Amino acid sequence: MIVAVASGKGGTGKTSIAVNLAISIRNAQLVDCDVEEPNAHLLLKPEITREEPVYRLVPLVKEELCDYCGKCAAFCQYNAILALLERILVFPELCHGCGGCVLTCPKKAIDERKYRIGVIKEGFTDDLKIVFGELEVGEPMAGPLIREVKKHLDKSRNVILDAPPGTSCPVVETVKGSDFCLLVTEPTPFGLHDLKITVKVLEDMKIPHGVVVNRAGIGDKKVYEYCKEKGIPILLEIPYLRKIAELYSKGIPFSVEMPEWIDRFRELFEHIEGLVES
Amino acid sequence: MKQLTVLSGKGGTGKTTITAALAVLAKRAVVADCDVDAPDLHLLLRPEILKAREFRGSKIAVIDQTKCVKCGVCRERCRFDAITQDFAVDPFSCEGCGVCTIVCPVNAVSLTERISGYAYISKIKYGFMVHALLNPGEANSGKLVTMVRQNAKLLAEKEGLNLIIIDGPPGIGCPVIASVAGIDVALVVAEPTMSGIHDLERAIQLLKHFNVRSFACVNMYDVNKDNAYRISRFCEENGVEVVGNIPFNPVVTEAMVNGRAIVEYSPECDAAKEIASIWDRLRAELSF
Numbered sequence: 001m002i003v004a005v006a007s008g009k010g011g012t013g014k015t016s017i018a019v020n021l022a023i024s025i026r027n028a029q030l031v032d033c034d035v036e037e038p039n040a041h042l043l044l045k046p047e048i049t050r051e052e053p054v055y056r057l058v059p060l061v062k063e064e065l066c067d068y069c070g071k072c073a074a075f076c077q078y079n080a081i082l083a084l085l086e087r088i089l090v091f092p093e094l095c096h097g098c099g100g101c102v103l104t105c106p107k108k109a110i111d112e113r114k115y116r117i118g119v120i121k122e123g124f125t126d127d128l129k130i131v132f133g134e135l136e137v138g139e140p141m142a143g144p145l146i147r148e149v150k151k152h153l154d155k156s157r158n159v160i161l162d163a164p165p166g167t168s169c170p171v172v173e174t175v176k177g178s179d180f181c182l183l184v185t186e187p188t189p190f191g192l193h194d195l196k197i198t199v200k201v202l203e204d205m206k207i208p209h210g211v212v213v214n215r216a217g218i219g220d221k222k223v224y225e226y227c228k229e230k231g232i233p234i235l236l237e238i239p240y241l242r243k244i245a246e247l248y249s250k251g252i253p254f255s256v257e258m259p260e261w262i263d264r265f266r267e268l269f270e271h272i273e274g275l276v277e278s
Numbered sequence: 279m280k281q282l283t284v285l286s287g288k289g290g291t292g293k294t295t296i297t298a299a300l301a302v303l304a305k306r307a308v309v310a311d312c313d314v315d316a317p318d319l320h321l322l323l324r325p326e327i328l329k330a331r332e333f334r335g336s337k338i339a340v341i342d343q344t345k346c347v348k349c350g351v352c353r354e355r356c357r358f359d360a361i362t363q364d365f366a367v368d369p370f371s372c373e374g375c376g377v378c379t380i381v382c383p384v385n386a387v388s389l390t391e392r393i394s395g396y397a398y399i400s401k402i403k404y405g406f407m408v409h410a411l412l413n414p415g416e417a418n419s420g421k422l423v424t425m426v427r428q429n430a431k432l433l434a435e436k437e438g439l440n441l442i443i444i445d446g447p448p449g450i451g452c453p454v455i456a457s458v459a460g461i462d463v464a465l466v467v468a469e470p471t472m473s474g475i476h477d478l479e480r481a482i483q484l485l486k487h488f489n490v491r492s493f494a495c496v497n498m499y500d501v502n503k504d505n506a507y508r509i510s511r512f513c514e515e516n517g518v519e520v521v522g523n524i525p526f527n528p529v530v531t532e533a534m535v536n537g538r539a540i541v542e543y544s545p546e547c548d549a550a551k552e553i554a555s556i557w558d559r560l561r562a563e564l565s566f
Contacts, residue, residue: 008316010289010448015473036449037287037480039473077337077375077389098357098375137483140420140452165289165448168315169417172370188534190294194316200414205370218531242501249502251472 002159003272004178004207008194010165012184013214013238016248018162019043020255021182022128024265029157032132033174034164035118035145042251046123046130054133055114056144058092059101065109072101072110093140118145120152129154142170150177158269167197175202179276181209182235188219192226199232208275212268215240233275236268279434280564281461283312283490285446285454287477291469292497295530296553297445298322298539301404303557304566308439309402310430311409312423312457313447314395315416322539325400325407333410333425335394335418337374339367345386352378352387370415394418397425399433406433420452427456441566450484458490463563465521465556466494470505478509482516492518493563495556499523522556524549 005018015032019040022030032040059072059081070083080095081088092115102110118135133149135142142164150173153159163174175181181202185191195211202209211227216237227234238244247254255261284297294311298319301309311319339360341352346365353361356378360371369392378387395412408429410422430442446457458464464485468478478494485492494513499506510520525548533543541550 009318010286010316011291011469012289034449036451036454037289037473037477039288039476042472042476075376075380096373096375098373098377099355100375100377100380103355103377103380135451137450137480138455138487140455142449142451143417166313166315166419167414168412168419168453169415170449170451171315172415176370188531189321189537190318190534193318193321197316197414204415218528220535245501248473249469249471249505 002178004161004175004181006163007184008167008198012186014184015039017184018160019253021265022160024262025269027157029129029154029159032162033146035133035135035142038132040162043253044125046125048121048123050122052120054118054148055116056097057112058095058115059090060111060113061088062109065107071104075100075104143173146173167201180272181207184212186215187223192223210235212236214238279440281442282463283444283446283458283461284465286467287481288474289448291467293467294318299541299553300443302539302541307405307441307443308430308434309407310426310444312444314410314412314419314422319445323402325402327398327400329399331397332393333395333397333422334391335421337389338372338392339378339387340390342386345384347384351381355381420456423453423456464490464492468496468509470502493521494518495522497524498526500525521559522552524552
């Protein structure tokens with residue numbers, strides 16, 4: 001089973017929930033898809049067994065063949081190629097790597113070259129398998145790296161995907177293909193506002209979902225009212241406890257120090273399995 | 279005109295809380311919410327919308343089923359796996375590149391513009407606010423951020439305001455890069471956790487990469503004072519001045535629940551006072 005953990009709003013506790021869930025169940029793989037700011041490894045401190053650079057393809061113009069007709073630049077939807085009178089400029093950071101310029105060039109003057117966008121690391125913490133991507137600083141596009149990270153899914157295990165914050169393309173890329181999405185929220189106006197947007201994304205993508213209320217006890221009751229109204233199950237509540245916040249600040253998953261939570265995370269996973277099967 | 283961006287790398291460290299407070303303290307500014315996929319600033323600044331405009335940030339391929347001969351060339355050539363088994367376009371995968379339109383042997387595919395969101399210009403008690411909302415699940419948030427910033431600039435010029443305060447999105451990818459391009463000063467909001475430190479480091483690297491003058495503050499610093507100290511050390515070593523340590527105070531959440539900036543709701547509390555002192559330092563830097 002593939003379970004994504006997402007939230008809309010940042011800092012609601014996605015990584016904390018994903019990590020605690022992954023260490024509580026058997027035969028799991030944690031895949032950190034927040035390639036801009038991957039944090040799961042900070043809590044799990046895995047022994048890294050493999051590292052692999054990731055590239056995307058960008059155009060390489062062979063000027064000796066180019067007659068500056070400008071068809072490539074006219075085709076490119078991302079303004080990644082600028083055709084001047086006697087020069088072609090390529091902006092790799094804008095390129096999505098669709099390969100259209102190669103196809104449109106009448107002189108076959110365009111090849112593609114590899115452009116490094118980040119690295120994928122794999123490792124283990126005990127028998128928990130971990131994969132995460134690290135986007136190169138300054139590289140704007142997270143999507144292609146997330147797609148590569150997701151090629152490392154081990155379907156013989158229970159896969160937990162830790163999503164980036166937000167509701168746009170990197171989140172869609174992460175949750176795509178999941179059997180279930182756990183939405184982590186906090187009971188505040190910000191938490192609720194961003195939860196609503198994320199629910200909309202999941203409804204459009206037809207991915208079943210449920211809510212984890214983190215820091216329960218702060219804020220107000222509106223998240224609960226909203227979930228009730230929408231018929232979205234609240235699968236777990238984690239109270240706001242200074243101890244949990246302090247453990248997180250030290251990079252320790254709270255169920256390690258508060259083992260009573262291991263059972264609750266197992267029950268949460270069984271509950272999700274039940275929901276997916278029905 | 280000066281531009282200040284509040285950002286963080288890690289989400290949920292308090293960017294929006296601090297931006298709203300700075301907007302109130304500045305009294306006359308254009309405030310821009312550049313977290314276009316999960317915007318929250320309006321919940322504290324309560325803007326009155328003056329103008330709304332459609333944002334057409336991207337295109338999507340459309341297959342004319344009456345012409346399609348189901349040869350599969352488009353599916354083969356699409357690098358985003360956006361053509362489904364039954365020859366429809368998956369809107370969540372299509373990046374609007376147009377490769378399918380040129381490889382289709384029977385011209386059955388065309389590109390069409392999609393409305394990816396809305397941009398707003400609004401009035402607030404403390405000047406103006408520009409904001410936007412990306413449609414759920416959309417791509418191109420960077421482009422929408424650029425549009426919001428363009429709106430902010432035009433509005434500031436028109437209204438004779440000489441400060442733009444920008445609430446940035448989390449992360450370090452395209453919408454963040456679009457939020458820091460060409461600004462004068464950045465304020466990085468860190469939290470004293472292992473994740474917070476890691477993400478602050480990457481955010482500062484990004485700001486260095488773009489040559490932005492940067493300051494930092496630690497929010498809820500007393501949750502882990504050792505980590506707050508580590509953040510100060512790291513910032514010092516990297517030439518980033520730490521302009522404040524904001525204590526944890528539940529009244530900050532209370533202010534949010536009441537839809538108010540902390541400096542309006544409880545100006546005398548320790549957190550509000552620390553933000554006011556951060557503003558004094560930034561204000562000098564911005565000669566505002």
